[in-house]
Amino acid sequence: MPLPLFNLPNQFLLSLATAILIALFPVETYAEDLFMIQSEHTEITVLSMDSYFWQHEISGQNQTADDYRMTISIPETAELESISLEVTINGKTKKVQRDQFLTKSTVDWSAFFTGEQKYRVLIPMKCTFQLKYHTTNQHTIFLSRFFKHGFFDAKYATTRVHLPENLQITTQLNKIYSGDDMVFDSLDFAQSKETLYFIVHPKGTTPEGYFSNWFSEKIEPLSVPDLQLVSANMETLSESTDRTELAKACFSYVQQNIRYVDIENGIHAIVPRASKMTMANKYGDCKDMAIVLYGLLKHYQFETYLSVSRTFMKKDTFDFPSIGMANHMIVSLKLNNEWYFLDPTEDECRFGDPSIQILGTEVFQIGNTGSYFHSVPSQPRFTPEANLTYRFSKNAAGTIDLKIFLYTKGKLNQNFIYFKQQQENHEKDLRDYLNHLFPNKPTLDNYIISDTSSNLELTMQLPPNSCNQIGSNFYIDLNQLPDIQKLSLFLSGMETPRFNSNYTITLQGITGPNIAPEEAITYNNTLPGMITINYTITEESAKIDSKPNLFWKKLCSKPLKFIP
């Protein structure tokens, strides 16, 4: 007799863990010759700007000894009308019942919008197969890219498009296609590119103009803010001449009052919800937050544009109006003749700095007929800096104490701003956080955290692994201090930070050995009992084998003599 559910919590957790693992790491990698898509044929029939049919035929083989799961994606606004799977096993061909091979997954574990709904197709082991599906779709704006080898890296892939007379396709390569029967194959792609971005638009319009108008028509009615909900301070600021302070207050209002929650369904995959609704709910996704900020800035008569953008996760340069190239929305503001790219989804971001995820990317400014595309600076407006001083001194017990002074600025200060924003009980969290950098739990003697910079002072007794005492002499082992890579990871929060930061490390109370400095590192040991190292961390130099880190390792390769 089965005895069900003796251990429900364990089963629950196991199932949850399994579900998460399946979602995060679907096992779909096989040797090419064992699982292969032979051909993919896509047929797109556009009826009007607002509707089209999509038919897809995939032929392939699964010669592995395991079932294989294929994921097919269709746009958020599409309906799957029909799907069929035919398999041939041992020479016998049969149709698989839909409920035996098809499942749907609407769980999106990533915070980044894909604009797609996903179906999973189970391909049996040791078979050849043919999968066909047909969707009806709204909004040709979702038609945005072709893949040279299809969606599944097929040996042979073609796409046939039927367009009504009044519409045309413009590709990223500035080629224009029109007609009732067009075939796209690898010859239409740029030589080294796997993806061809395009847009369907009415003849007589430009791609950028159409793209901009499509969004404008939908967005403008939604962008009116509920001014009852903003602070009186903002109204006061609007009467002053300090326009920067007013823009800052608008940004701060959205950043601090609207919680980022990634709920993106249906047309809201690409179009924001009404600004008033988001302000009342106090939550929204990137588009919802952006339209609130855009509405406020517009209300106060700034030159501002809601901007379709990409984060650094999207690799292709966003230089063509295709939603397939974008995954984010921000606000562009022209202030004092300068562009500000405002992303309120980053809670700790200082006004004026682009968020980390958009540094070095591009935006499309909706409605800016003069110039739609703009580049976001690759570096923050406020240079990130960290100064770290280690001061070694002998205590009354005759052992060595270490005093640590840490000063941070710009984006390297953002982690500390987080603690300040927590308001209540943040000191304990701050101590716990610092213990990741200094695990021997130094005491936090003093700290000041502001929106622009922070100062922290810590003290600890040197643990036994950090010191060799030989007679009356002490030698300090710097290996127990965080290396350059760890320090960068701790302060930037990223393994390879997307911005450059200037670091200064000062060691007081030890002799500085003579080491030839590496390129881009300044090393000064001329003063007795004082070493100063200056370097800049870039995306490249944050790595473990980078020059600054190797220099630090060289410095740590021998203990340094303590000078009382």
Add this chain to the structure above:
Amino acid sequence: MKTTLLTILFLLPLTLLKAGDDYKWPEYIPMSIPDQYKNIDAVYLENSRTIDFHQMNQTSEIYFKRIKILSKKGMETFSKRELYQFNDGIITLKQARVIKPSGEIVELEKEHIIETLQEEKYSYGTSYFKRIQFIFPNLEVGDVIDVVYQMRYDHYLLSQTIYMESDLPALNARLTLRNMSMLELNVFPMQNMTDFISRSSDDIPTFAWHKTNVEQQTESFFSAPAPNSSKVSYNLWYRGEILTYDNYYEFDLMQYRESKGIIGFNKLLQKEGLLQDEQTPLNKLIRLIWHIEQHFEWISEAETSATVKTTDYFSRKVVNKTLFFRYMQAFMDENKIDYNIGFTQDLDDGKFEPGYVSFSQLQHRFLEIKDLEGNAHYLFSPSSPNSFYYMDEIPFYAEGNNGIILNGDKINLTNAFNTVIPVSDQLSNKHTANILLKVNSLVTDSIAFKRSDLFTGHYSVLFRGDNRASSLRHFAVAEELVPPVDSLLYYPYDLNFKQEGHYKELINEIEDTLFWFKPELLLPSGIYFEDEQNEEITEFGILPFIKSDKFSVYLESSTPINLRETTKTLVYNNEIGLVKAEAIQINDHTIKFIYEIKLTKRILENKIQNEALQQLLQGWFNIRTKKWAVSQ
């Protein structure tokens, strides 16, 4: 009786009482927050769970949670609540609302309740997973969130142990069990749960508990329910009866002993060449376990059919938990080895409570086997192909817990007696390493070594099956798989590895004659696991086992060497244990380094003791990574 039970479970008529969509929210009465909770992020004003057993093999559970948001962090944490639904159990009711400090009530509209799902097809069926997100708009510190949801199962949850402690402290925690089924509901309240209401309102037998100021229960790697946690176990059993060990024994006989087609097991084993006449029956049993461990394929419990004879499974060389015990019992029955059946539960799930028969407590089955001298030996089942337990090896999840021993024949239970599962001592669980390093001069890149590592007790278990290579790496013995040169046949199953080779990067020059000697590479990086320092600190934790490790490292040079350190002994100890390193100049050519880890406390009863464990771990790190100054 067995047939009757199945009829009761599956053929009764359906009348399911639903919470329905018209859930009536409990009245909200503002209450002040006691001082002890004022610095936390959120607190349950009410945390209530109602379990209904319906007439036809269905169970529903209604959860009502009233949460007061006390900080900005709490607001951010609780502004999005998620529920998960799997194949087993569906959510039939989900509602939420916010009560503002002004008393205004805002119902959560459907657009703020987001449902997403994920299905996967497998050869054995479909896995189903649904996520339900409650997103609370305009949430502020001081708001109160009400959430209610109902889980429905198309079977009876026959037995559970329910704790009142949850993820937040609760000013009020309630549990109600209502029985509308044809079965009998028996409850066993433990610790401070003896004060409850038992009534039969509208002919529905009901048990209800209400506790105030219930503490938070945290969950992390080493966490377990504290002994003083408020808990209730229940069983559903035949009407008018209470589940006893007598009828459970009958059930157990059916599963493991009766009519399973094992006849002439000895002959089968002889045919396999497994039995030698000079061995004692117990030795033969030990050999049989090894044989199964090494040569049998692991199959899931679901792959075991009642219609297939056990001998057929044995011939197919397959094993799982159930088959393992059938093989063992068949062998012992035929060889007249005296044994009893025992049960206990995972210590991480709480203490086994004697005096109450509950399915939920009979989690782990074991055999108590008597040798010819009448001494008792324990045998636990494997839980996977890599976790076979030999005779007298007690899994660390069971060590020290209470249990029950059932003694009977092939028909009836004769006795049931309480037992305490033995706990291994510090000296039974050892990792001892002797490492001899030989150099001609300290100016060298490569050092010849001879190394011998001995693992005993629980350590030995960690090296079973495919786990051996990773355990060797983890305990810094070898990067590659090496076979043991020797292994003891009886508890504590000593496992000895011997190696010779060359180590690199153990010595580097500081200045002319001064060197750093770095034994770090020779020593395990953690006390139990590599990343244990990052584990969250819990209120009540159980460490796997207490132990004593000793690593002796001899640095021997053909030219004289000197230890230059002023401080030669490094020690860190606290109430959890001790870590130590000592450097000794043995003679002009040899320096000995002794490292020790001694764990003296296994059950950590409060946050302070858990912090002491973290400090001990840091202490070991500081000692292990010490570079010793030596000269030549």
